[in-house]
Amino acid sequence: MTNFGEQVDESPFAARGFIFSAMFLGAIVLVGLLVISISFFGGDDEDGEETSPSAPTASPTSEKPPPAEDASVCGLTEVEMASGLDEPPEGTEWELAGTIAAPGVEGQGPGTVDDDGYRSCFARTPLGAVLAAANWTAMSSDPELADVVMERALAEGPGREAALADGGTSAAASEDDGASIQIAAFRVISYDGEEASVQIAYTSSYGLNMVFPLDLRWENGDWKNVLADDGEPATPPYPVESLSEFVRWQGA
Template sequence: MASDDSEQNPYTRPGFVAAAIVVALVVVLAAVLSYRAVAEPDDPDPTTAPTSSDPTATAAPTESPSAQGGESVCGLEPVELDGTLTAAPDTEWELVGTTAAPSVEDHGPGEVEEDGFRYCFAQTPTGALLAAANVAAMGSDPGLSPKVAEHLFAEGVGRDVALSETPTGNAGGGVRVQIAGFRLLDYSGESATVDIAMRGSNGAIAGQVFDLVWEDGDWKVQLAPDGQLPTDVVVLPDLAGYLLWAGA
């Protein structure tokens, strides 16, 4: 249970902690909630991380995009309507804000703007993984938060709430995080569930699950009606069960 001081201090509540770290929309939760957990590794009651999907499954590529969501917004050609990942992809990493963001040839990001905003990910298991990881990485750059909310959150009430929020607080926390591993929990051509593990500069590890939907030719993060991610961040004792994947 949180202390009385924590309960009374608004800057210890989820939204304010998040905003203080990214100085941006409180619901850029991809990095926001992960940062909160890494900064608070002594949470007395962390929830249990979800169970991974069957690691023996293999990806099944097809040549035709799904009927819903359209073809890739930037023309990426690979399309896989089911499958999983049993190993980390061959990845290049580039610093965005303070976090290394991944890219994989032919799977995304297909577009990287001058300010570092990254979008367009293939309709593949690898593309879904990259979408979640890039949203997390972009959360460390406050200037990208409005673009992330506008272009990489799925249509719905949650996105509307995200867009209505205003930046709150100042940058702080002192903890920087880097992607450390992943689990692809579920995948179809229309949706995906990706668990990203992040390691803080203080050594703490946190996991955040991202629900994605294929929408308007790209992977978008699905938010709950309150504008936050549907699942809570969890503090992890180690990276057991995750595929190791890191650029820094």
Template sequence: MAWFSGRNSPDDDASTTDPAFGWESRGFIASAIVVGAVVVCVVVWLVAGGGGNNPTAQPPASPDTVEPTEQPTSQPTGPPATPGEPTTRPTPPPVNTGTGGCKNKTPDLRIPRAAPPAVSWQFETDMLIPLQAQGGPASTDATGLRSCFAHSPTGAVLAAMVTLGQIRNPDLTESVLRSRIAPGVGRTRALSEVRSSPTPRNSGETSQFTGFKVIDYLPDRAIVSIAVRLDAQKVASLPVTLLWSGGDWKLVLQPDGSFNGEVAPDVLQSLEGYVRFGGA
């Protein structure tokens, strides 16, 4: 099963009149393999149709009725929230800490099979991102850029979600590319693209994180699949590669400046195999 792509298949004819597919015109998808489009819609993740208006496609199961197989939580890890209103439980970790995140000397190195505990979900523009005192982020600079994640599988999951959420904030996009993305050809191209085409503010439907799966983990590299709820019926997954570099997890961009290159997006039929993890 493929993961992501900037290319359309013959069945990828999502209606441009459907609000849930406002970003999915053929022109947009054709340009989505370059970083300008990826940065704009990094959490929409180029879901070109996914069978939504294809009469022969089977409708995907609702994420609200499907339980993962790996010790799921029965409810999201934070209280329901409305964009613009901060969550209140549990107490958020401090903005900067000398013991958590990348400063944690004894992180839990087990692959997480259940949602990380004691997580506070906070809004980054219109998307909820997870904060945990133990796993990170343990550092926030004056602009709001978050960093310093635990050198562990859970730390990699948190780093992926927080970075993907913050890169959508037009006030932070360039800072995220400079500080939270691993150096390479992809980052160089991304920085060039975002300078010439600044990230617009999102005014459409808001996607939210809903789960994760650690695909592979080594001390210097992690591959995490992040599940995102696009609407009440659709969940898409994005594989993210991270490198442990400079004492923190950094996300990797492909040479074309995108996260996925030419790999097709995966619209999930269920959350089977994923750990349910989301703030809304």
């Protein structure tokens, strides 16, 4: 399973190119450091307050029909242009992508799984956006897929250009301490059918939680990850003490 490092010379969040595999590995190292300094959380109360500012709840927006040319790249027919998601989806099936169980829901995605394991094509719905984000981070635990995710899952624009120019790798060294992480929950911050902001929460075998915020845009018939102009996430991963404000969702 994915290993947590014990020491790094520099915060992995400060390194340029901190996305997907680099983001994933850096966050693992950070969680390892939090294990060493468990007092950071001030206790083990599952109902305690989060260490980061609370995020706004998803709210409906005005309904608008999607342009015909923006149809799903693999023919998924479900479309929602205004909604949120505050319950775990029924019928979720989980399959390992690298070391992490990646979710799938019939009719919502992934609609395509390539021979190399790359999972793509998610419905234009809040659930489709959540599935896309969860699958990207899960696939990034597989070194053989991380570069493919970098190439295919990024939205067009300065962020993608900067990330690809930088190579997207800044993995910090780690040591084997036998720990692992898996998807534990999600939260939809905003959604309007064109763009979405979601958070995927992971939990470690130590019981610590790390949140991965992702911004998404519907582009070329699928969800794509939108980066800041410098090629980094607009909001880096952060630890939380409690998942009480998230929708619980896990397969391992």
